[in-house]
Amino acid sequence: MTIDELYEIGQNFRRSLESFSAEIHVCGSGGCFSSGGMQIREALEQACAARNLASDVRIISTGCMGLCGAGPLVRMHPSNTLYVKVTPADADRIVEQHLVGNTPVADLAHPTDTPFFTKQTPIALKNMGHIDPESIDDYIGHGGYEALAKAITYYTQDGVILEVRSSGLRGRGGAGYPTGLKWSIVRKVKSNQKYVVCNADEGDPGAFMDRAMLEGNPHAILEGMAIAGYAVGATQGYIYVRGEYPLAIERLKKAIKQAERTQMLGNRIFDSEFNFRIDLRIGAGAFVCGEETALMASIEGRRGQPRPRPPYPSQSGLWGMPTLLNNVETYANVPAIILNGGKWFAGIGTEKSKGTKVFALAGRIKNTGLIEVPMGISLREIIFDIGGGIPDGGEFKAAQTGGPSGGCIPAQHLDIPVDYESLAQVGSIMGSGGLIVMDKSSCMVKLAQYFMEFCMDESCGKCIPCRVGTVQLHKVLERMTQGRASMEDLGILEELCDMVKDTSLCGLGQTAPNPVVSTLHFFRKEYEDHIHAHVCDAGECTALAAAPAPEPPSAPAEKTTAAKTKPGRRSNGRD
Numbered sequence: 001m002t003i004d005e006l007y008e009i010g011q012n013f014r015r016s017l018e019s020f021s022a023e024i025h026v027c028g029s030g031g032c033f034s035s036g037g038m039q040i041r042e043a044l045e046q047a048c049a050a051r052n053l054a055s056d057v058r059i060i061s062t063g064c065m066g067l068c069g070a071g072p073l074v075r076m077h078p079s080n081t082l083y084v085k086v087t088p089a090d091a092d093r094i095v096e097q098h099l100v101g102n103t104p105v106a107d108l109a110h111p112t113d114t115p116f117f118t119k120q121t122p123i124a125l126k127n128m129g130h131i132d133p134e135s136i137d138d139y140i141g142h143g144g145y146e147a148l149a150k151a152i153t154y155y156t157q158d159g160v161i162l163e164v165r166s167s168g169l170r171g172r173g174g175a176g177y178p179t180g181l182k183w184s185i186v187r188k189v190k191s192n193q194k195y196v197v198c199n200a201d202e203g204d205p206g207a208f209m210d211r212a213m214l215e216g217n218p219h220a221i222l223e224g225m226a227i228a229g230y231a232v233g234a235t236q237g238y239i240y241v242r243g244e245y246p247l248a249i250e251r252l253k254k255a256i257k258q259a260e261r262t263q264m265l266g267n268r269i270f271d272s273e274f275n276f277r278i279d280l281r282i283g284a285g286a287f288v289c290g291e292e293t294a295l296m297a298s299i300e301g302r303r304g305q306p307r308p309r310p311p312y313p314s315q316s317g318l319w320g321m322p323t324l325l326n327n328v329e330t331y332a333n334v335p336a337i338i339l340n341g342g343k344w345f346a347g348i349g350t351e352k353s354k355g356t357k358v359f360a361l362a363g364r365i366k367n368t369g370l371i372e373v374p375m376g377i378s379l380r381e382i383i384f385d386i387g388g389g390i391p392d393g394g395e396f397k398a399a400q401t402g403g404p405s406g407g408c409i410p411a412q413h414l415d416i417p418v419d420y421e422s423l424a425q426v427g428s429i430m431g432s433g434g435l436i437v438m439d440k441s442s443c444m445v446k447l448a449q450y451f452m453e454f455c456m457d458e459s460c461g462k463c464i465p466c467r468v469g470t471v472q473l474h475k476v477l478e479r480m481t482q483g484r485a486s487m488e489d490l491g492i493l494e495e496l497c498d499m500v501k502d503t504s505l506c507g508l509g510q511t512a513p514n515p516v517v518s519t520l521h522f523f524r525k526e527y528e529d530h531i532h533a534h535v536c537d538a539g540e541c542t543a544l545a546a547a548p549a550p551e552p553p554s555a556p557a558e559k560t561t562a563a564k565t566k567p568g569r570r571s572n573g574r575d
């Protein structure tokens, strides 16, 4: 395969589209897939066939289109009309009204000029929702594998690394380590065998950014990994993906086969000396296996437990060989950086956090789904402009970022720029992109307990501070949410948090106290109310009393009576 042959594949694909008068893109990713995406596609195919339009209309299943909460989604081309909450029963009128009658189906149409779309900057998600993830030709037709061809044909290995360094890209798996620096360290180590690993373990509860990218644009990850392999001098790559992602696994398997057949992977890629293969390794869904040393142990067939670092994977990784390990989203950014240049990427975002970040919006927010925003955008813009704010006229209480390792950001910090440094300053982290929005109905103590239970269950048990400390922390939090805690417990909680954070072996234990520390910092009164007054303002802790309803202005005598019969007040078993 030469670079010219690659262009020819792309041209042929684009030419083949000219025979269609219209295209229908049906979201075939996680949420839409499980709520009937395939049936909708079949119904649309039948509706087209019934009107002799089968060869005129191209119907494809795509990756996530972003607005998951309004799914299943269907997008019509060339008009770019977006239909939401589509059912198979809508297929006939979509085809009849939209394609035959040339009139959009008004009650299904959703505007595409809203901030949800206009405030996003898709780079890692660029082709998502626009291409058929099972077709390498579609990917190539949209400029796919041109970055790999360019890297191998026109760049030296150091040249590729220089480009990635100048982009300012930082690892999207959580810690934000500079990607170019990591690549140059692996490149410099002398070894006959090096590996490239993609961390697709994605263990944060509720997070689905990586899954969506693997399902919706798998070739971009393969291309990013191959570029990395060329840059650092590796010949073998592994994608470590959790077994709970069957669709992602299926699409990756297909993509790898197609890439091998088209010689994007294999020997002498683009007629060079560069050989690179990628294999899948399926994880069993343990959160700790997302930690890089545990992940590598798991790939090697050993128990997935972390080990002390150094040595870092870049020095001694898989089977003791230098190993480059990056997150899915990190690799997904690489082709665009090589095609457009590091400077272009560095022009987006803030001084220290370049480019964009993908977030999965969840919780009490109108537009739940997948978004990609420039670094530095304010949290307020994400939640209220892109996310549409809190449903049912609710009031914003806090945003949780970073999952079990992260923290809660209250309303007074809504205007902070979303970048690595600013989030850390308010006691949270960027994490891998989970963003859960909470309103007044969420209890912060319960939330801390939920994440602690998660860490306790997921602790691998190798070191005592984490194995025992998370259990003890969970017990204290449980006492609080059940109205059995004393003020002494608050001190114990803080002491335990410090101990677990400072003495655990790996990031799981070191960051497990974060949700407690952050909620204690911003919502201490809520903890005190649970302990002193046995009241849970949010009404989530059912063993406690709910928040007293605001009292109506009235005479003092009446007030006393009203206070005794507050509506919604529940017994905590101690009154």
Ligand SMILES: Cc1cc2nc3c(=O)[nH]c(=O)nc-3n(C[C@H](O)[C@H](O)[C@H](O)COP(=O)(O)O)c2cc1C
Pocket (backbone or CB within 6 Å): 170, 171, 172, 173, 174, 175, 176, 177, 199, 200, 201, 202, 203, 204, 287, 288, 289, 290, 291, 292, 293, 325, 326, 327, 328, 330, 432, 506, 507, 508
């Ligand atoms: C408990 C734990 C779980 C982790 N899970 C993930 C994960 O699911 N995906 C990921 O990319 N990184 C995860 N990480 C971070 C990885 O160890 C590693 O830093 C990251 O994959 C490096 O890639 P990056 O530089 O591209 O961010 C986890 C870390 C810890 C401590």
Ligand code: SF4
Pocket (backbone or CB within 6 Å): 288, 305, 306, 458, 459, 460, 461, 462, 463, 464, 466, 467, 504, 505, 506, 507, 508, 509, 510
């Ligand atoms: S901190 Fe927790 S997860 Fe990490 S090695 Fe220790 S016990 Fe295992």
Ligand code: FES
Pocket (backbone or CB within 6 Å): 027, 028, 029, 030, 031, 032, 033, 063, 064, 065, 066, 067, 068, 069, 071, 072, 073, 369, 370
């Ligand atoms: S899964 Fe369909 S829009 Fe996200």
